[in-house]
Amino acid sequence: MSTKVAESKTSVGNASPEKVPTLLSRLLGNQQFLLLIAFIVLVAFFTTRNSVFLSNGEFSNIFADFASLILLGVAETYVIATGGIDLSVGATSGFAGVVAAFAMRSMHGGEALILIVGFVVCVAIGALVGVVNGILMNYAGLVPFVATLVTLGAAGGMSIVLTGGAPIGNDPSAIATTISIIGPFSWPVLVVIAITIVAGLFLHTSRFGKYTFAIGSNEFASRAAGINVKRHLMKVYVLSGVLSGVTGMFFYLRLGSGAPTSGAGAELSAIAAVVIGGASLSGGSARLSGTTLGALILTTVTSGLIIMNVQPNWNQVAVAILIAIAAGFQTLRPSKRRK
Amino acid sequence: MSESSATPLYEARNISKSYGSVIALSDVSLKIHAGEVIGLVGDNGAGKSTLVKILSGVYQPDNGQLLVDGVDHSWKSPHDAMQAGVETLYQDSGLAPDLSIGSNVFLGREKLRPGILGKLGFLDQKYMEVEARKDLEKVGITIPASKRNVSQLSGGQRQAVAIGRAVAWARKVILLDEPTNHLGARQSNEVLSVIKAAKERGLGVVFISHTLPHVLQVTDRIVVLRLGKVVKDAPTAEFNAESLLGTITGLNGAKVEDDDSESVA
Numbered sequence: 160m161s162t163k164v165a166e167s168k169t170s171v172g173n174a175s176p177e178k179v180p181t182l183l184s185r186l187l188g189n190q191q192f193l194l195l196i197a198f199i200v201l202v203a204f205f206t207t208r209n210s211v212f213l214s215n216g217e218f219s220n221i222f223a224d225f226a227s228l229i230l231l232g233v234a235e236t237y238v239i240a241t242g243g244i245d246l247s248v249g250a251t252s253g254f255a256g257v258v259a260a261f262a263m264r265s266m267h268g269g270e271a272l273i274l275i276v277g278f279v280v281c282v283a284i285g286a287l288v289g290v291v292n293g294i295l296m297n298y299a300g301l302v303p304f305v306a307t308l309v310t311l312g313a314a315g316g317m318s319i320v321l322t323g324g325a326p327i328g329n330d331p332s333a334i335a336t337t338i339s340i341i342g343p344f345s346w347p348v349l350v351v352i353a354i355t356i357v358a359g360l361f362l363h364t365s366r367f368g369k370y371t372f373a374i375g376s377n378e379f380a381s382r383a384a385g386i387n388v389k390r391h392l393m394k395v396y397v398l399s400g401v402l403s404g405v406t407g408m409f410f411y412l413r414l415g416s417g418a419p420t421s422g423a424g425a426e427l428s429a430i431a432a433v434v435i436g437g438a439s440l441s442g443g444s445a446r447l448s449g450t451t452l453g454a455l456i457l458t459t460v461t462s463g464l465i466i467m468n469v470q471p472n473w474n475q476v477a478v479a480i481l482i483a484i485a486a487g488f489q490t491l492r493p494s495k496r497r498k
Numbered sequence: 499m500s501e502s503s504a505t506p507l508y509e510a511r512n513i514s515k516s517y518g519s520v521i522a523l524s525d526v527s528l529k530i531h532a533g534e535v536i537g538l539v540g541d542n543g544a545g546k547s548t549l550v551k552i553l554s555g556v557y558q559p560d561n562g563q564l565l566v567d568g569v570d571h572s573w574k575s576p577h578d579a580m581q582a583g584v585e586t587l588y589q590d591s592g593l594a595p596d597l598s599i600g601s602n603v604f605l606g607r608e609k610l611r612p613g614i615l616g617k618l619g620f621l622d623q624k625y626m627e628v629e630a631r632k633d634l635e636k637v638g639i640t641i642p643a644s645k646r647n648v649s650q651l652s653g654g655q656r657q658a659v660a661i662g663r664a665v666a667w668a669r670k671v672i673l674l675d676e677p678t679n680h681l682g683a684r685q686s687n688e689v690l691s692v693i694k695a696a697k698e699r700g701l702g703v704v705f706i707s708h709t710l711p712h713v714l715q716v717t718d719r720i721v722v723l724r725l726g727k728v729v730k731d732a733p734t735a736e737f738n739a740e741s742l743l744g745t746i747t748g749l750n751g752a753k754v755e756d757d758d759s760e761s762v763a
Contacts, residue, residue: 365619366608369597373605376594383556383588384606385577443596 190437193488194452201456205463212466219343223413224458226351230406231422231429232436232450233358234399239433240362241395242375242442243303247288248403249425250315253418255284255407257318260327260417270332278408285404288314289397296396297389307396311426318419326416334415347412354405359447371395375442431478432457435485456481505568507532507702508553508584508671513562515548522548523559523726530671530702535693537713537734538706540723541746546706547589549723550675553704554586555579566670577606583669589676592660595649599641600627602648603634603663633666634659638692654685661692671702678709690716710742722746 186192205212231248238245259277266273288310295306337345344352362368370391373381382388403422410421434440435456436449460477506529515523523545530536540546551557553564555573564571566582573579576586586592593602604626610616627644634641639662641655648656657677664672674693678686686709693716696703707713713720713734720737722730722745730745737745 361619364621364623366610366621367619369601369605369608369621373594373597373601376596377591379588379591380594381605383554383576383586383592385575385580386606387575387577439596443594 190488191446191448191452194436194449194456198452198456198459201459201463205459205466208463209466212463215339215343217462217466219339219345219348221458221462222343222348223337223345224461225454226348227406227409227413228425228428228432228458229355229451229454230351230402230409231425232432232454233355233447234402235426235429235433236436236438236445236447236450237358237362237371237395238303238399239430239438239440240368240371240375240442240445241392242378243392243395244307244430244440245292245396245399246304246307246426247292247310247314248399248406248429249422249427250311250313250318251285251288251400251403252407252410252422252425253420254288254314254318254422255281255404256411256421257322257327257407257417257419258284259408260330260411261321263330264328274333274336274412277411278405281404281408281411282401283404285400285402285407286397287400288403289400290393292396292400293393297393303396315423322417322419324419326414326418328411328416330411330415333412336412347409351405351409354402355447355451358402359451362445362447367391367394372443372445375444377443428457428478429454431482434482437485437489453485504531506530506565507567509563509565509568510549510553511563511565513549513552513559513564515545515552515557515559521726523552526562526723526726526728528553528704528721528728528731530704532670532700532702533697534719535697535703535705535717537717537720538704538723539708539710539713539720539742539746543725544723544746545726546723547675550586550588550673550704550706553579553673554584554588580606580667584671584673585664585668586673587660587664587675587677589679592663593648593656596647598627598645598647599634599651599659600630600644602659603630603644603666607667634662637662637665638688638695653680654682657681657685657689661689665692665696665701668696668701671704672696673704673706675706676708677705678707678712686712710739714739714742724748 202212211217231252234248235245259280262280263273263277266276292306292310295301295309296303301309336347339345341349362371370381370386373384373386374388374391378388407422411417414421432453433445433450435453436446436451438445438449457478460481461474464474464477465471508530510526510528513523513526526545526549528536538546538549548557552559555576555578558573564573566584571578571582594605597605600623609622609625609629611620611622630644631641639658641659648659651659657680661674661677664674677689681689690712693703693705705713705717714737717734720730720732720734720742721728724746729748
């Protein structure tokens with residue numbers, strides 16, 4: 160094989176010869192590929208421990224857990240790509256589910272119509288929280304961490320206040336929707352997967368996605384290039400809120416009620432999925448495929464530990480270890496980023 | 499000073515800007531004609547970068563007017579200035595390092611795909627990568643691959659991309675804030691030849707630099723700022739290295755003088 164001659168006639172800068180990476184080294188440098196391997200290894204490992212793990216029933220559980228995590232993971236991927244963080248996603252999902260549950264409980268009519276109204280209410284509540292986040296950042300000048308900490312507290316607190324801490328509603332028709340229809344997939348899970356695919360295509364191939372990364376990579380350059388940064392950030396946080404609202408509806412369907420604490424702490428799992436997926440918390444680089452694999456790995460480990468009869472409290476420790484490994488990999492890999 | 503009869507491409511009239519009690523610019527006026535390279539020099543804190551950001555629409559002046567082809571414009575955002583044909587290279591911070599070269603060249607002016615996908619906001623990424631390469635080549639900059647992220651480029655290559663982007667898009671004026679900063683001698687010369695090529699295309703160029711030999715080499719006029727005021731605006735031929743430095747620092751007896759009374763230092 161002839162070595163590839165650097166094609167650069169670079170008129171400015173040093174024409175450093177290109178190194179042609181071998182397939183193997185390219186794969187090993189690819190976080191998505193490593194995550195996929197890790198996922199397969201985990202599934203194989205848990206299956207050898209207990210063959211029930213590979214069953215349809217167990218997989219339908221894993222995908223249901225995965226679905227409630229990945230939507231928040233999608234939200235967090237967009238937000239983290241801008242260099243921000245949204246701590247309010249979990250509390251918002253619980254709040255949206257509670258408000259929707261009140262609305263649905265007061266309704267009379269067809270089951271499907273009631274669920275559609277519930278869905279719309281969830282989206283609206285989520286969008287509202289997103290707008291509040293945007294206003295706190297754009298007009299009150301709060302950094303994303305603080306702005307979304309405010310709404311985390313507000314949404315979480317309101318959920319408890321409104322419900323007195325007890326779940327609202329008892330809706331068997333909701334739970335009925337979560338029965339598997341194709342293999343281990345129920346229709347809400349299929350909807351979530353569809354949303355995830357569309358959100359991934361949108362993030363990586365649309366102008367909206369380009370601006371999202373541009374702002375996270377260099378906010379000044381984005382503004383100087385004519386991008387309305389504030390307006391775009393508002394849209395991203397509204398999107399995050401809407402996805403949180405949809406997650407709230409998903410919780411409602413699974414539980415058959417609006418539970419005030421259903422999303423509590425979910426933001427941390429979502430952020431963990433994004434970090435395991437290889438995103439940079441300083442913004443500018445993230446891949447939704449990475450987040451998806453991160454969420455799959457997290458839910459696999461959680462389910463696997465249960466099936467191995469490990470005390471559930473170890474779960475958080477396992478997640479912590481996963482985050483540490485993923486973060487460690489990022490620093491070990493040859494840095495593509497030159498400051 | 500002989501008044502040029504032609505309407506300037508771009509003119510700033512009596513621009514003032516303060517931050518709280520700090521006066522950054524006070525009554526600054528500047529004219530840029532087609533095919534003219536203006537050197538904008540001054541010590542740190544003289545107000546050069548503030549002036550550039552006002553000219554490019556990033557900041558809004560407290561007072562004063564900006565005129566393109568004699569028509570009053572007030573930029574609400576950099577987007578307005580770009581639309582009017584004014585392009586800017588910002589000191590050190592004009593590119594998004596995590597995006598590809600092609601994406602950076604087209605940042606803020608993305609090409610959408612034809613048809614329904616374009617309406618939905620999906621990008622014609624391939625078109626942008628190919629065109630970015632052509633655009634940069636047109637202004638004399640050849641890049642290895644426009645798919646590559648800017649973070650993988652050397653400092654000189656990044657600067658080349660940033661300048662190439664500005665020159666490729668500019669229809670009237672380019673503002674270059676320290677384009678030769680951090681560059682080696684050879685790379686700096688490349689930048690200077692890009693400036694000359696832009697001038698030959700009939701663009702107006704504002705060249706900001708601390709490297710006075712470069713300023714003396716490529717500019718037609720030099721505007722000296724000191725403490726937010728224009729202290730001298732004269733043809734480059736009237737300066738030499740020593741007198742220019744003296745005017746910038748104010749240490750050779752050159753006083754802050756009115757435009758009409760200026761003489762060769």
